Amino acid sequence: MTETTPALPDYLHLTEQHRELLDQVLDKWSLHVLAALCEEEPLRFNELRRAIPVVTQKSLTAALRRLERNGMVERCVTSTRPVAVEYRITPLGQSLQDLIDALLRWTTSTLPAVERARAHFDHA
Amino acid sequence: MTETTPALPDYLHLTEQHRELLDQVLDKWSLHVLAALCEEEPLRFNELRRAIPVVTQKSLTAALRRLERNGMVERCVTSTRPVAVEYRITPLGQSLQDLIDALLRWTTSTLPAVERARAHFDHA
DNA sequence: CCGGATCCTCATGGATACTG
DNA sequence: CAGTATCCATGAGGATCCGG
Numbered sequence: 640m641t642e643t644t645p646a647l648p649d650y651l652h653l654t655e656q657h658r659e660l661l662d663q664v665l666d667k668w669s670l671h672v673l674a675a676l677c678e679e680e681p682l683r684f685n686e687l688r689r690a691i692p693v694v695t696q697k698s699l700t701a702a703l704r705r706l707e708r709n710g711m712v713e714r715c716v717t718s719t720r721p722v723a724v725e726y727r728i729t730p731l732g733q734s735l736q737d738l739i740d741a742l743l744r745w746t747t748s749t750l751p752a753v754e755r756a757r758a759h760f761d762h763a
Numbered sequence: 764m765t766e767t768t769p770a771l772p773d774y775l776h777l778t779e780q781h782r783e784l785l786d787q788v789l790d791k792w793s794l795h796v797l798a799a800l801c802e803e804e805p806l807r808f809n810e811l812r813r814a815i816p817v818v819t820q821k822s823l824t825a826a827l828r829r830l831e832r833n834g835m836v837e838r839c840v841t842s843t844r845p846v847a848v849e850y851r852i853t854p855l856g857q858s859l860q861d862l863i864d865a866l867l868r869w870t871t872s873t874l875p876a877v878e879r880a881r882a883h884f885d886h887a
Numbered sequence: 888c889c890g891g892a893t894c895c896t897c898a899t900g901g902a903t904a905c906t907g
Numbered sequence: 908c909a910g911t912a913t914c915c916a917t918g919a920g921g922a923t924c925c926g927g
Contacts, residue, residue: 653798657870658791660877665789667782674777684889695921700890710880721888722927731876738869745862746781752855753784756834808909819901824910845907845908 668702677736681725792826805849
C-alpha cells in the first residue's frame with residue numbers, strides 16, 4: 640500500500656481541462672477586462688474599449704465572448720435604438736478576480752528578484 | 764481628499780511588466796515543467812521530455828530557457844562525456860509552484876460551474 | 888452603438904535533420 | 908545526451924468594411 644509517487648493530491652494534477660480553462664480565462668485581454676470591470680461596473684462595449692489600452696474590437700469581442708461562455712462575465716442587452724450592451728462580473732468571475740489579485744501580488748513581490756535573475760542571465 | 768476611484772491598491776494595477784512576467788511563466792509548457800519538477804527533482808532533459816506528454820525538444824528547450832532566465836529553474840551542467848544536464852526548481856520557482864497550486868485548486872473547484880455555464884451558452 | 892465578416896501578416900509551434 | 912538549425916503549417920491578432 641506504500642505509494643511510490645504520491646507527492647501530489649489529485650487537484651494538483653495538470654490535466655488538459657485545467658490548462659484549457661486557465662488559457663481561456665487568464666489570457667492577455669481577459670486580464671484587462673476583469674481589471675477594468677473590477678474598478679467600475681457595469682461597462683458598455685465602447686467604454687471597455689476606451690478603458691483598455693489599444694485593444695481592437697475583434698480581440699475585445701473575442702475576450703468578452705470567451706469570458707461570457709465560461710460564466711465569468713454577464714452580457715445584458717437593452718433593446719433600445721440603438722441597442723445598449725452592458726457587461727458585469729458574475730460571482731464566478733469574482734472568484735477569478737480574487738485569483739488574479741493573488742497573481743498580481745505575486746508578480747509585484749517577485750519582480751525585483753526576477754529582474755536580477757534576468758540581468759544575470761542576459762549578462763552571459 | 765476623497766478619491767473618486769481608489770478601489771484598487773497599486774499592486775493590483777495590471778501593468779505591462781506584470782503581464783509579461785505572467786505570460787513567460789504561466790504558459791502551457793512551463794506549467795508542465797513545474798509540475799514535473801515538483802513531483803521529482805532533479806530531472807535531466809530527456810527525463811523531462813518523457814515526463815511531459817508530447818512536448819517537442821524545441822518547445823521544451825524554449826520553456827526551460829525562459830524559466831531559467833526568469834530565475835524559476837536552475838540548470839546544472841556536468842561536463843562528462845556525454846554531458847549531463849540537470850534541472851532543479853529554485854526558491855523563486857517554488858513560490859511560483861505555490862501559485863500554480865492555487866490556480867489548479869481554483870480550476871478544480873470551479874470547473875463544474877464553468878461547464879454548466881458553457882453548456883448554457885452553447886445551447887443558445 | 889455594437890459588433891459580424893474578410894483579408895492579411897506575422898509570430899509560434901511542430902516536424903525533421905544535424906552536431907558537440 | 909542535449910541541444911541547434913531549418914522549413915513549414917497554423918492560428919492569433921490587426922485593419923478595414925459593412926450591417927442591425
